Amino acid sequence: MKKNILITGGAGFIGSHVVALFVKNYPDYHIVNLDVLTYAGNLENLKEIEGASNYTFEKVDILDESELNQVFEKHDITDVIHLAAESHVDRSISDPLAFVRTNVIGTVNLLNAAKSYWKDYEKHLFYHISTDEVYGSLDDGGFFLETTPYDPQSPYSASKASSDHFVRAYNNTYKLRTVISNCSNNYGPNQFPEKLIPLCINNIKNNKALPVYGKGENIRDWLYVVDHARAIDVVFHSGKNGETYNIGGFNEWKNIDIVRTLCKIMDRKLGREEGTSEKLITFVKDRAGHDHRYAIDASKIQQELGWEPSLQFEEGIEKTVDWYLGNEAWLENVTSGNYQKYYEEHY
Numbered sequence: 001m002k003k004n005i006l007i008t009g010g011a012g013f014i015g016s017h018v019v020a021l022f023v024k025n026y027p028d029y030h031i032v033n034l035d036v037l038t039y040a041g042n043l044e045n046l047k048e049i050e051g052a053s054n055y056t057f058e059k060v061d062i063l064d065e066s067e068l069n070q071v072f073e074k075h076d077i078t079d080v081i082h083l084a085a086e087s088h089v090d091r092s093i094s095d096p097l098a099f100v101r102t103n104v105i106g107t108v109n110l111l112n113a114a115k116s117y118w119k120d121y122e123k124h125l126f127y128h129i130s131t132d133e134v135y136g137s138l139d140d141g142g143f144f145l146e147t148t149p150y151d152p153q154s155p156y157s158a159s160k161a162s163s164d165h166f167v168r169a170y171n172n173t174y175k176l177r178t179v180i181s182n183c184s185n186n187y188g189p190n191q192f193p194e195k196l197i198p199l200c201i202n203n204i205k206n207n208k209a210l211p212v213y214g215k216g217e218n219i220r221d222w223l224y225v226v227d228h229a230r231a232i233d234v235v236f237h238s239g240k241n242g243e244t245y246n247i248g249g250f251n252e253w254k255n256i257d258i259v260r261t262l263c264k265i266m267d268r269k270l271g272r273e274e275g276t277s278e279k280l281i282t283f284v285k286d287r288a289g290h291d292h293r294y295a296i297d298a299s300k301i302q303q304e305l306g307w308e309p310s311l312q313f314e315e316g317i318e319k320t321v322d323w324y325l326g327n328e329a330w331l332e333n334v335t336s337g338n339y340q341k342y343y344e345e346h347y
């Protein structure tokens with residue numbers, strides 16, 4: 001059976017890397033990228049595969065049930081890789097309902113579309129992309145395992161946890177074939193500059209303050225986005241029905257150390273005297289309910305599916321800085337909102 005794979009959120013940060021990888025590596029699959037193009041979705045992220053014969057873009061909102069059903073019919077969708085979401089924790093604190101709508105109701109809409117369009121569930125897969133934040137916050141010891149009980153602490157993580165529960169409920173109740181992966185913090189090209197790493201790169205470039213929440217002691221586990229896309233490829237092809245796979249970089253950093261590292265790299269690349277950018281560091285009011293530490297134990301996917309990160313952080317962060325410095329127009333567009341205006345006129 002020919003695979004017609006629906007990838008949702010494919011114009012966003014991680015989705016664009018997943019779409020590009022599948023379009024390039026699997027010429028026999030038809031990849032349908034479904035995205036409503038919120039502030040975080042940008043078709044510029046997909047320039048390299050635009051016009052490929054095995055690729056189609058559909059500007060559709062996952063909240064629109066009727067349009068979702070039409071996309072399943074029109075493209076005879078065989079599998080789903082679901083990334084579309086509201087993804088920024090700070091935005092979820094100011095507008096939780098937007099996260100309930102897209103992340104919870106949107107996911108249930110997609111599950112319903114798959115459930116009603118597919119006839120023989122054995123032949124299809126619904127793959128849901130989730131986050132390590134569903135497990136809550138760690139002290140300085142221990143790791144998140146696939147068996148760690150859910151304990152979401154922010155409106156964003158509560159909405160993602162809820163969507164994970166719905167996916168498992170459809171697996172159990174209706175026997176839809178599903179798989180879930182929960183990944184740690186991604187970094188790399190195409191990330192919207194509201195997130196820590198691209199925000200700092202952009203602000204250092206423009207000599208603006210670098211807002212570090214609290215004391216900068218919070219810890220995240222960082223993974224290069226292309227390595228996440230490679231893991232998604234592996235889980236899609238070899239993951240087992242009903243299973244969960246944790247994905248992470250075994251690469252923990254305190255926020256303040258990440259920011260200082262970026263300052264050093266940027267000083268060197270911009271030809272500034274060492275120490276110049278560090279002066280921009282500004283400690284600001286902490287994020288409400290700020291999770292202290294995330295750390296993934298990725299042994300299961302390593303041992304059962306043979307995936308491991310390919311890039312060392314030192315190399316990945318250099319590549320990331322180079323990408324942002326080499327793509328000034330992209331940064332300018334996403335920060336000015338020009339591209340939103342363009343797409344409103346063209347799609």
Ligand code: NAD
Pocket residue numbers: 008009010011012013014015034035036037038039040041042060061062063082083084085086087088102106129130131132160182183184185186187191192
């Ligand atoms: P992103 O915000 O960069 O992209 C989200 C995409 O979803 C955008 O293209 C947006 O237009 C689209 N979208 C939003 N609402 C939509 C709707 N109602 N209908 C259709 N499309 C819609 O997000 P990201 O950082 O690439 O994250 C992608 C997925 O991976 C999310 O599910 C997120 O929870 C998960 N995740 C992210 C990270 C991370 O570090 N960024 C880590 C683990 C898991």
Ligand code: DAU
Pocket residue numbers: 087088089090130131132133183184185186194195196197199211212213216218219220255287294
């Ligand atoms: O762990 C996976 C999650 O990682 C994903 O599910 C989310 O979609 C993604 O946004 C990310 O969430 P974080 O909240 O960890 O990412 P963010 O880049 O917003 O923040 C990283 C850390 O840096 C966090 O401890 C908050 C801090 N921070 C963030 C910003 C934007 C600052 O200190 N200053 C800032 O300006």
